[in-house]
Amino acid sequence: MSDMKNRWIALYVENQIGVLAKVSGLFSGKSYNLQSLTVGTTEDESISRMTICVTSDDITFEQIKKQLNRMVEVIKVIDLTDVPLHMKEILYAKVTGIDAEDKAELFRIAQVFSVDVVDIGNDSILLECKLTSRRNNELIALLKSKYRHISIVRGGAVAIESISTGCR
Amino acid sequence: MDITGRKLFVKALEEEGVDTIFAYPGGTVTDLFDELYKNESIHMVLPRHEQGLIHEAEGYARSSGKVGVCLVTSGPGATNIVTGLADAHYDSIPLVCFTGQVPLALIGNDAFQEVDIVGITRSITKYSVTVRSREELGRIIKMAFYIAKTGRPGPVLIDLPKDIQTALGPSVYPEHVEIRGYKPNSSVHVGQLKRAYKLLRSAKKPLILAGGGVNISHANERLLAFAEKENVPVVTTIMGKGAIPTKHALYVGNCGMHGKYAANKAVSECDVLFSIGTRFNDRITGDLNEFAPKAKIVHIDVDTASISRNVVVDVPVVSDADLALEKLLEWAEPKKTAAWQNQIKIWENENPLAMRRDRGMTPQMIMEHINSSFPGGIYVTDVGQHQMWATQYLELDRGSSLITSGGLGTMGFGFPAAIGAKLAHPDRDVVCISGDGGFQMNMQEMATAVAEGTAVTICILNNYYLGMVRQMQQLFYGKRYASTCLRRRVSCGNGCKGPNGGCPPYVPDFVRFAESYGACGIRVEKEEEIDAAFEEAKKHTDAPTIIEFMIASDEIVLPMVQGGNPMSEMILK
Known part of the structure; x- marks a missing residue:
């Protein structure tokens, strides 16, 4: 489909047992293409906010929003797809089996990508990245092309609507 | 004064006006049964299997419009009602089902007769919840009845751990509840409905498609009045049958897979399809690309998620059927549809619904x-x-x-x-x-x-025979009657092509x-x-x-549209 793309939803839900299972179950049960889902409590501890990324066409996305809206535990659905927002994903990249030259190169990469080197060993280095998911993808691609032993852990994006300017 | 959970349970049922409960006992619900035993106003029905139990509650709810109430024990008692929950969920039937659960402290231990019934039923209930404290019991039961019967009705499951039933807590059963995530639609967008009505007015070949939502919201009288005043023919889905009297001159018949020829023709040829309370299930639409190809489609439904899901519609209206029809009736005025109605009559005469009458009792x-x-x-x-x-x-x-x-x-x-x-x-x-x-x-x-x-x-x-499947085997699978003959025994051997003189009793x-x-x-x-x-x-x-x-073994249901085919491609003979 031509209108297949990544779309973003912020979801306010009751902070209760089973709600995450219910929301994620909707995506698996109806074969929606879930890219990432993060969840945490808000300033009101009885409410959690999820940031959800799905790949879908327009019609399916409308259906997803309606299905979410109709859940009793869902308080509010916000479509973030075309909203100016701040969005970051935390990612750790550990590169092992490297020599001094590789390390120096990794420090330069860290500088260019604006990520922190937070730990280091004789033959390894740990990067901590707070980038957009897309930028994280680019960093992973670069690391994969240069180094053989990398391990990645990433948290999925969290997003909040901007106050003034639109940046992602 | 504080009372036990079991006392509050019965009090809640009384205040909800429950007169009948379909209940099968077991270890984790004995307290509730003991409390019901003392009660005079609630009739307890003892089924012989929990699947029968929940279908009985469905029959009670479907025929009366009241909430059907079920009570079963944990584990197998709970899993045995799963099919009925899915059935009620599909057909929008209000049920409140209580399942016993092992004591809170044992949940997760794989205790005797413990299952995660809330997890199992999450996708086939309108709402399912485990009661985790005695304090919230009253509110949860109130919520359950409210959710089950409002908006698009459906089944609600309350999982009730054994220790909550005996724990002391508030005696209050709330009169109403606020649920911040649940706001059933209780009005109709007049502007949108007006657009829908204008479209109907502009039609030369208008057709009303009534689904089960019309029956559920008791919109029958108003639908009839509206169809009569506008002079627009009506087709129904199976769930919508009876939306207007079937002998009424404006009633064409059921459409869909085994619908009437004239009804499916009318859907295929109409220029405005004014649909109310239907999900556009695949058994109604057939090939979606060929469904009502000449029509602009209006869709009135109480469930937003049912709109533009299967069929993309031109004018969506989120509303209860009866509410929308009440408004539509204010505007209704006679419409000239004689030529269109004549056309439908011609189709009816071309292929009326009728079985051969020369083969005994049909x-x-x-x-x-x-x-x-x-x-x-x-x-x-x-x-x-x-x-x-x-x-x-x-x-x-x-x-x-x-x-x-x-x-x-x-x-x-x-x-x-x-x-x-x-x-x-x-x-x-x-x-x-x-x-x-x-x-x-x-x-x-x-x-x-x-x-x-x-x-x-x-x-x-x-x-x-298991006739519906047998019919498919007869028509599309070379008469290979795999597992559909109910006379079949192990002595029959393989390769049976249908009844012969030597069939077992x-x-x-x-x-x-x-x-x-x-x-x-x-x-x-x-x-x-x-x-x-x-x-x-x-x-x-x-x-x-x-x-x-x-009846004859080889009698088949006609007309028939093969699954996935356009509704215009009916097998008639």
């Missing part, structure tokens, strides 16, 4: 005799060929109604649902129309019917089956015997009667 004849013998009755079907014949040939007017498992298509639904309907309406005739296969799926409920004294007339159309003998329960069983082989059998059944006013109709 299902059509049985339905016609039900029409004449049980006017104003509640007709409850199981699932299969007999269900399609019932939806084709039963006449419904304002007094009568049809109860059927539409969305899930649950074999075994019919008989227990009929018991539930009769319990809700002891003064009305309740006729269960079933097949020999489906009846056997819950025939243990015969004991329930006898014990409750429910005088249901059970019509089993026996063709020795049928089991069970339904007449003797009825008699073994102390009930009346009648076998009918000729049309002439039908009325006498019905008269006999009516004499048994405090017990069920089984009438077994011996």
